[in-house]
Amino acid sequence: MMKKIALLGYPVSHSKSPLIHNYWMKKHALDASYEAIAVAPEDLETTMLRLIDAGYAGLNVTIPHKETVFTLCDDWDDTAKRAGAVNIVVIEGGKCKGFNTDIFGFTENIRVAGPRFDFKKGPAVVLGAGGAARAVVLGLLQEGAPEIRIANRTKEKAQLLARDFKNLRVYDWDNVAAALENANMLVNATSLGMQGKDRLEIDLSALPRDALVNDMVYVPLQTDLLRTARERGNPVVTGIGTLLHQARAGFKEWFGIMPEIDAELKSMVLR
Numbered sequence: 418m419m420k421k422i423a424l425l426g427y428p429v430s431h432s433k434s435p436l437i438h439n440y441w442m443k444k445h446a447l448d449a450s451y452e453a454i455a456v457a458p459e460d461l462e463t464t465m466l467r468l469i470d471a472g473y474a475g476l477n478v479t480i481p482h483k484e485t486v487f488t489l490c491d492d493w494d495d496t497a498k499r500a501g502a503v504n505i506v507v508i509e510g511g512k513c514k515g516f517n518t519d520i521f522g523f524t525e526n527i528r529v530a531g532p533r534f535d536f537k538k539g540p541a542v543v544l545g546a547g548g549a550a551r552a553v554v555l556g557l558l559q560e561g562a563p564e565i566r567i568a569n570r571t572k573e574k575a576q577l578l579a580r581d582f583k584n585l586r587v588y589d590w591d592n593v594a595a596a597l598e599n600a601n602m603l604v605n606a607t608s609l610g611m612q613g614k615d616r617l618e619i620d621l622s623a624l625p626r627d628a629l630v631n632d633m634v635y636v637p638l639q640t641d642l643l644r645t646a647r648e649r650g651n652p653v654v655t656g657i658g659t660l661l662h663q664a665r666a667g668f669k670e671w672f673g674i675m676p677e678i679d680a681e682l683k684s685m686v687l688r
């Protein structure tokens with residue numbers, strides 16, 4: 418029987434996920450479909466029920482629905498429980514099980530792109546306190562980062578995150594430089610530096626030259642942050658792998674196959 422998967426988001430038209438999953442479904446010759454559905458928050462629950470009734474096998478969930486879908490699931494894997502947010506749902510016998518593969522996306526991207534990187538070696542600095550930053554923080558904690566320093570334009574949001582997790586220290590957005598001293602890693606999880614958004618203005622002089630720099634922004638792939646970091650000798654990791662690895666793990670939950678990231682897929686996503 419054909420497996421139907423739907424992506425729920427609002428808006429959803431910008432998402433690269435249909436392209437990625439349709440590529441893998443074709444590659445593995447699966448009898449499956451993947452469609453993006455824009456769902457306003459007030460219609461989320463009824464849409465989920467309609468899709469369950471219509472025999473959908475799974476859901477992909479994106480902004481702004483990840484937390485609400487978590488509350489609508491019947492069961493969760495450990496990572497979804499820890500995150501309080503779900504980006505993948507498997508539907509079986511009318512019941513929804515929620516997964517969170519965003520954290521895997523972040524950690525796997527670093528593992529694959531920087532295999533010698535040791536999360537445990539020192540403090541990690543995270544810029545931002547939105548959904549992406551939350552997944553990054555959870556990934557860092559899971560990998561044993563001894564300290565996480567977080568700075569966000571709206572400090573209260575960083576303080577809320579710090580309340581939820583141990584080992585988090587909040588720094589002023591205007592004083593990010595202080596957070597960079599003896600850091601092992603810097604992650605930009607704000608939308609600054611993204612095409613069409615403001616530049617990320619940051620002075621990297623206090624950052625050790627062996628600290629790894631990762632940008633969650635992947636449009637453009639080589640952000641100003643990564644270029645500046647590379648020029649001063651820091652190892653850098655782009656954000657595209659985060660997207661692709663979270664998708665791989667989601668695909669595996671629906672279809673039992675861990676798909677590969679090949680050059681053709683990468684160039685399609687970046688086009």
Ligand code: NAP
Pocket residue numbers: 480522544545546547548549550569570571574606607608609611615632633634635656657658659660661
């Ligand atoms: P979000 O929840 O809307 O959070 C946006 C973050 O950016 C907040 O911390 C916000 O600060 C900050 N920000 C926005 N404009 C700013 C400005 N002018 N000055 C300073 N800070 C600003 O979004 P998100 O889902 O976390 O996504 C953040 C970025 O990560 C986006 O660019 C997204 O494309 C990227 N992302 C990439 C992946 C991947 O797979 N590579 C996955 C998820 C997200 P305030 O709290 O002060 O508003």
